[in-house]
Amino acid sequence: MSEPVTTTSATEEIKPPVSNVGVLGWIKENLFDGWFNTTLTLLTLFVLYKVLPPFVQWAFIDAIWSLTEGARPGGDGAVWAVIPENVRFILFGFFPEGQTWRPIAAILILFALVFYSKDLTNWNRFFGPIWTVGILVMGVLMYGGIFGLPVVETSKWSGFPLTLTLSLFGMVGAYPLGVLLALGRRSRMPAIKSLCVVYIELIRGVPLISLLFMSSVMFPLFLPEGMTIDKILRAQIAIILFTAAYIAEVVRGGLQAIPKGQYEAAESLGLPYGLTMRLIILPQALKIVIPPTVGILISAFKDTSLVVIIALYDLLKTTQVTLSNPKWMGFSTEAYIFLAILYFICCYVMSSFSRKLEKALHTGR
Amino acid sequence: MTETNENPIIEITAMHKWYGDFHVLNDINLQVQQGERIVICGPSGSGKSTLIRCINRLEEHQRGSIVVDGIELTNDIKNIEQVRAEVGMVFQHFNLFPHLTILDNLTLGPIWVRKTPKKEAEDIAMMFLEKVQIADQAMKYPGQLSGGQQQRVAIARSLCMKPNVMLFDEPTSALDPEMVKEVLDVMIQLAEDGITMLVVTHEMGFAKSVAHRVMFMDAGKVVEENNPHDFFDNPQHERTQLFLSQIL
Ligand SMILES: Nc1ncnc2c1ncn2[C@@H]1O[C@H](COP(=O)(O)OP(=O)(O)OP(=O)(O)O)[C@@H](O)[C@H]1O
Ligand SMILES: [Mg+2]
Numbered sequence: 214m215s216e217p218v219t220t221t222s223a224t225e226e227i228k229p230p231v232s233n234v235g236v237l238g239w240i241k242e243n244l245f246d247g248w249f250n251t252t253l254t255l256l257t258l259f260v261l262y263k264v265l266p267p268f269v270q271w272a273f274i275d276a277i278w279s280l281t282e283g284a285r286p287g288g289d290g291a292v293w294a295v296i297p298e299n300v301r302f303i304l305f306g307f308f309p310e311g312q313t314w315r316p317i318a319a320i321l322i323l324f325a326l327v328f329y330s331k332d333l334t335n336w337n338r339f340f341g342p343i344w345t346v347g348i349l350v351m352g353v354l355m356y357g358g359i360f361g362l363p364v365v366e367t368s369k370w371s372g373f374p375l376t377l378t379l380s381l382f383g384m385v386g387a388y389p390l391g392v393l394l395a396l397g398r399r400s401r402m403p404a405i406k407s408l409c410v411v412y413i414e415l416i417r418g419v420p421l422i423s424l425l426f427m428s429s430v431m432f433p434l435f436l437p438e439g440m441t442i443d444k445i446l447r448a449q450i451a452i453i454l455f456t457a458a459y460i461a462e463v464v465r466g467g468l469q470a471i472p473k474g475q476y477e478a479a480e481s482l483g484l485p486y487g488l489t490m491r492l493i494i495l496p497q498a499l500k501i502v503i504p505p506t507v508g509i510l511i512s513a514f515k516d517t518s519l520v521v522i523i524a525l526y527d528l529l530k531t532t533q534v535t536l537s538n539p540k541w542m543g544f545s546t547e548a549y550i551f552l553a554i555l556y557f558i559c560c561y562v563m564s565s566f567s568r569k570l571e572k573a574l575h576t577g578r
Numbered sequence: 579m580t581e582t583n584e585n586p587i588i589e590i591t592a593m594h595k596w597y598g599d600f601h602v603l604n605d606i607n608l609q610v611q612q613g614e615r616i617v618i619c620g621p622s623g624s625g626k627s628t629l630i631r632c633i634n635r636l637e638e639h640q641r642g643s644i645v646v647d648g649i650e651l652t653n654d655i656k657n658i659e660q661v662r663a664e665v666g667m668v669f670q671h672f673n674l675f676p677h678l679t680i681l682d683n684l685t686l687g688p689i690w691v692r693k694t695p696k697k698e699a700e701d702i703a704m705m706f707l708e709k710v711q712i713a714d715q716a717m718k719y720p721g722q723l724s725g726g727q728q729q730r731v732a733i734a735r736s737l738c739m740k741p742n743v744m745l746f747d748e749p750t751s752a753l754d755p756e757m758v759k760e761v762l763d764v765m766i767q768l769a770e771d772g773i774t775m776l777v778v779t780h781e782m783g784f785a786k787s788v789a790h791r792v793m794f795m796d797a798g799k800v801v802e803e804n805n806p807h808d809f810f811d812n813p814q815h816e817r818t819q820l821f822l823s824q825i826l
Pocket of ligand 1: 597624626
């Protein structure tokens, strides 16, 4: 392992052992360090050798990027043409043609808001208002009805905007609800406590699919005659209720990690319960649980694709519809790779954001 | 200090506390006058921490009464919060808020409890940081300070509330020996300012030079209580003598 230590005079600078530096040193240290790692490295190289060249051949060399008029493409390569030919429907579904610029603008606004939020120095008193205005503008763009924009019923919202809507409001709604549930579960008042416990355990005990079913099939039965609640809204509520239960448990874990001394110090200053929680306990607890919380938000984002079962046309469903067109049947690999990349980008943004947040909130210790 | 008949700032009468069946505090009677400094000592588990934690209701007593500055401690949360704002507490493990800067640690209480304007609270905070000699660290976070510095910040944090009484629960026993002095020096300075102090400590040098009274507790009872001179030179009870022989 390490070189034998030789005594050096105090003035002489100690150089790092040669094998530690340079590319070769790095390779030896990291890839061929002992028989186990050597075997793993060789195995990995072998698998890559088997998989990578055929994939490159398929995805790039033999690939067909655009389609000649009318022909049904053939050949050995990937037919990427399925994407540009159908991208409008995959991304925006039944949103009226000619109005496509509206969801595009809405998505761009959302991206701009996310980008703006990445810089924590922007989290000041303008932060809330800016998001509120942004969300309102997005809503107007999507729904229309004013400024001469034709109304687009929510039943026509589909594809990427629907996925983003369900996720965004799912997170925004579920997070505070989850925090409240976590606080409730630790409450000293038995009624509140047991209510929260029952809620959390009940929700965590059923799959999201059944919640979505209940919200779309059973829930309307309980409504008075003639009253309907928007289908997307019902799915949205199911997603919020579901995600909140998981967030609650993660946040509870964070609350338990805060030492008793923090409560005592806050109380001995005379802070009432609400302020103790808001100023002392929650900021620390929520910070600890950033990684698992983001994990939940990411999986909530992906779980929105389950709304297909109640006949909402999210990104996954519009892709499936495209692929059920005889012309495009058989190109599911290409389409799903495109979908995967889209999902990956969104999830990656979330997780890199969480790492950034953690770093920014780190205060030593 | 001789017992006077003016209103005591703390008055504990026939107070008892149990943890389950365990009788932690047994018939405690204590009057503390404004400006008085009391050191509480005793073996581990004798109930010292519990006693001073009852004074700001971090622990609840079950019998007898505790009156602080004319306010009786009952289940009334408003009373409790009022007493807590009047009574400063310094803990063994500092308990600074790690997510806030030193300055924010100090201004939190004044701003949210006393409703002091931010600017004014910061001025007061800086004044007390000067006093405990860490004004230059105001923008750092607690995790970046040494134990002794953190404890001085904790003292300053309590002082910012302008308390009538300061409680200390073994403020130096979590510190490395070379940092004990810097904290004791701050406490001696407070004593010179005439602040009412109740100190649980095993620093007998501090007790001798600063305390008006020394209380010795054992098994939930106040066994002996005297001025430091007589307490150390002429302890009355066998239990006290044994304790002092072990600690000195
Ligand atoms: N929350 C609790 N539940 C049950 N028993 C407790 C609790 N807190 C303290 N005790 C018990 O009460 C007794 C007194 O505790 P206390 O902390 O007041 O002792 P102390 O005199 O401060 O001791 P030390 O010098 O070790 O700090 C101890 O025997 C302890 O085990
Ligand atoms: Mg103690």
